[in-house]
Amino acid sequence: MLKVSNLVKRFGGIIAVNDVSFKIEKGEIVGLIGPNGAGKSTLVNLISGFYFPDSGKIEFNGHDITKKRMNERAKLGIARTFQNPRVILNMTAHMNVLYAILGSPEGKKMTMTEAGAEAIYYLDLFGLLKKRDVLAGDLAIYELRLLELARALALKPKLLLIDEAMAGLNPAEADNVSKLINRIRKEFDLTIIWIEHVLKVLMKSAERVLVMHYGKLIADGKPEEVVRKPEVIEAYIGEEEV
Amino acid sequence: MIAELSLIVAYTFIFGSMYLGMALGFTITTGVLRVFNLAYGAIFLIAVYGTWMFWHDLGFGLIESIVLAIALVALFTYAVYQLVILRFAELEDYMLAALVAVFVIVEELIGWAYPEIVGVYIPTTIYNELVPFGEANIPGQYVVTAFVSLALLAIYLLFFIKTKNGFIMRAISQDMFAAKLVGVNFNRTFALAMIIASIPPAIVMLLISPIWALNPYIGWSVFTYAILVAVLGGLGNLKGSIMAAYIIGFIQASVGFLLDPRLMLLVALIVVMIVLIIRPKGLARAETIW
């Protein structure tokens, strides 16, 4: 479904993503881990079209999307969340999701009322019904993460890119988010790339893990195999927990 | 004094509403596209001289001519979007220069085709009687223009609040980035915003033209009011524009009736400058259209 070949992205002297290649099949849930500054977010930014690569190629369902813009990729079915939630702060939770629906190809055919009802459905799915009329700017970080997931799902994506859904959450909240992600994966038949700084969270959910270090992909395999690799252990030396 | 008071109240309403109608489209373009459309002034000219051309030169009926002129305005605005704004999207200073150039070209063309001595007059008077207000009598056409402006405002607010396209425009005006994220087709939304923005100034200009003497250079003075309202209101915010329009209307009415009509524009300009020195971002708090 997704094929990334020899992707390179430089920021000045830093090579944030250095010759990364991998393939993801439909229905997979792939964890992406690595220490701070490893290039995880940059990789997701390249796949979602937030940045363009300096070289390399990105294919999605057989189409070369390397040069496609972010909104075109969204239409093809690539949705994402952000490490630092990026929602419209001056609009309510409901309007944020409504807006995503109206932007989607199906949304074009819906009336405002239909799209509004659908937005409610997605808010409810993530337990945000009570917050529907709260301005996104007034939501807590946990609610913002849920809102971003609701918005991403409302785009009816095929591939969902999650950039740190757990950061800043307490264990109970993190657990809940993780359950929700597993649930929507099954219900909506999603393929997921899920970045998390800490591997522990992904061990349960991901069937496959990619590890990045200094922009390079240093491991790719089953979680329990990957954590035993010397390169991975080395990359994480100095980090508190793996 | 009572008579002056009536006049000031009445003309605050009339000028305020009229300036609001003239500035409406400018505020929409600034709010949705974040583009300072300096070719906007040409719309006023194309509306009236276009109507004159179709009606007087080409022999169409008056109503048909007005419809055709408004279509011409929309076409012109769409061309400005495709040929100037899109082309220069990454080069803002060149874009502004190009937009001014477009305005001046239209102005010169019209000045050449219809020099001032031609005496262009379009009979769009809808109500010719005097309307009594307290001690004052107000020309009916002014009242018509003010109410049509308010009706346009109401229609556009409904559009922004109730319709899909309006909602999408509002969201873009709040956060362009978030809009890209959900796959909104920018080009289409922007083109649509440009076109709907070009209609109110055309209509208001047509209604006011029997009262104001038309000349090919009137675009600048009308455009000055649109910019004053938009800048004082806080660029691209309709609530701010509404406040600003009536403040400017009030200043103009007060200066016109209590001081000297020849100072009306000057005092308004000075007051706006002072407000902007104190609040550089204008009256509105939010950088959004509504």
Ligand SMILES: Nc1ncnc2c1ncn2[C@@H]1O[C@H](COP(=O)(O)OP(=O)(O)OP(=O)(O)O)[C@@H](O)[C@H]1O
């Ligand atoms: N827009 C940018 N401009 C300049 N440098 C950048 C930019 N984005 C990322 N970088 C740099 O690229 C490298 C990779 O950053 P990236 O955000 O992809 O890491 P990450 O793995 O997501 O880290 P974290 O776990 O902290 O989120 C870092 O050195 C970072 O400073």
Ligand SMILES: [Mg+2]
């Ligand atoms: Mg990151």
